[in-house]
Amino acid sequence: MWEPEHRWLVWIVVSAVLACTEMLSGDFTLLMLAAGAGAGALTAAIVPGMWLVQVFVAAAVAGLSLALLRPTLLRRVRETPGYRSSLDSLVGAGGVATRAITDDEGQVKVNGEEWSARSLEPGLTIVAGQKVEVYEVDGTTLVVYPVSRSIAPRSPGAPLI
Known part of the structure; x- marks a missing residue:
């Protein structure tokens, strides 16, 4: 079983997988979830034994990123000259x-x-x-x-x- 002081590595792997998968979608959703996992990794490095706090921080950062950052990024991408939607x-x-x-x-x-x-x-x-x-x-x-x-x-x- 993983020792609590190594859980940050699991968060890093999850964040990396989500960020790489984002390249296939281009929707910024998985990127925001990757940011949440990255925050979970940082929290795990600071407080390794408190997994519930890690999950809460990861969920909060992912939720805030989805609500605040993603719409801004999508709008900026769609307003760039030459942008064409798939349709x-x-x-x-x-x-x-x-x-x-x-x-x-x-x-x-x-x-x-x-x-x-x-x-x-x-x-x-x-x-x-x-x-x-x-x-x-x-x-x-x-x-x-x-x-x-x-x-x-x-x-x-x-x-x-």
Whole structure:
């Protein structure tokens, strides 16, 4: 069994694993939890025998970081020039219709994921298997048009056809 004076090492390992895993998500949640674990490690180094205090400090630091620091970091990242959310990055991506797409409904596969879709042009039906390109994202529905058909560029903010 671990001696109480070595529990700081467990906190450090937990903090490192959380911080490394954060690189996969980019959401700052795991980073805030890693900060809490780091505070738990510091507390364990100062008061090695008081595990309940270590847990309380780790939880408090993680909770405060999530509540106060994470929203600020997310806002700053999203306000940087050139930032595109994962949904915004779908615009211009190619895909294939997996079900017939009309101006009301349909389904498309883009970047290996299935999405609800609708046609950009009213009255146009895109048959299953046809290649499409994403024109815009409307909620969780992709507005698409067939690659074989060119479209006129529209100015930003202009209504759809």
